[in-house]
Amino acid sequence: MTSDTPAPPAEAVGCARLTYAFGDTKAVDGLDLAVAEGEVFGLLGPNGAGKTSALRCITTLLPVPAGMVRVYGHDVARERMAVRRLLGYVPQQLSADSGLTGRENVALFARVFDVPRRERAERVAQALAAVGLTDAADRLAGTYSGGMVRRLELAQALVSAPRLLILDEPTIGLDPIARTGVWDHINVVRAATGMTVLVTTHYMDEADQYCDRVGLMHRGRIRALGAPAELRRGLAESRGADTLPTLEDVFRDVAGSGLDSGGGFRDVRSTRRTAHRVG
């Protein structure tokens, strides 16, 4: 390699043959995934496809019973603390405490993530500013709108200055303006820090607009992978269609009948619960 050849981006997340089962249900079934440093990668798929389970293995919240997961080269099974220090995670279930102010919520995360004591107040203020919550910082989170709660959770995840931000359906149940707000704030922080973003969403328009690449997951494994435009062009070519299909068309083509049969009561219930609490 010559000196003017740019080095390929480092791998932020690498999963090889990752498998995770709940009893007889294989939630993740031999997942191979590579997310490059600095990219926004969207993990899409119908209810029950295994997205949350995969994310939880990557974040160390679930063990890795089979296969290998690396975060910036660290083996998540052996180097849990090193991995956790690199991560910010916004789970699907709400994590903000409605009885604390926005500032107190973020400060709690700063303590848990070992932000040095003398830097804490400043870092909490910066995280709140990054998501546009400075003016509301001293109000109880219980008085926030759904969009503000999601932005607060983003601030909680950002306070440790993560190199990898993992978001599980960050905009579920939000109106279009609030959804755009969440993404605008993510993109401002990305532009400033170069952090990698791994996100799940059911909103195909969001994935199309904001993700550099997407992986369509179905029954525990990636079934299609690429830049949204590339996947749409690929489907147009295979169909010989005149108009460019949407990402939703690609999604339906990949998941097929699984869209109706996949996912059970638990999946729908958890999605509804989150949407209800946010909205």
Ligand SMILES: Nc1ncnc2c1ncn2[C@@H]1O[C@H](COP(=O)(O)OP(=O)(O)OP(=O)(O)O)[C@@H](O)[C@H]1O
């Ligand atoms: N705690 C659990 N106990 C038993 N089964 C579970 C549990 N969590 C997930 N599953 C099952 O594992 C499979 C994958 O679920 P997972 O939540 O990872 O999918 P998902 O793609 O994130 O779905 P959604 O889009 O609805 O969030 C599903 O069949 C689900 O029912």
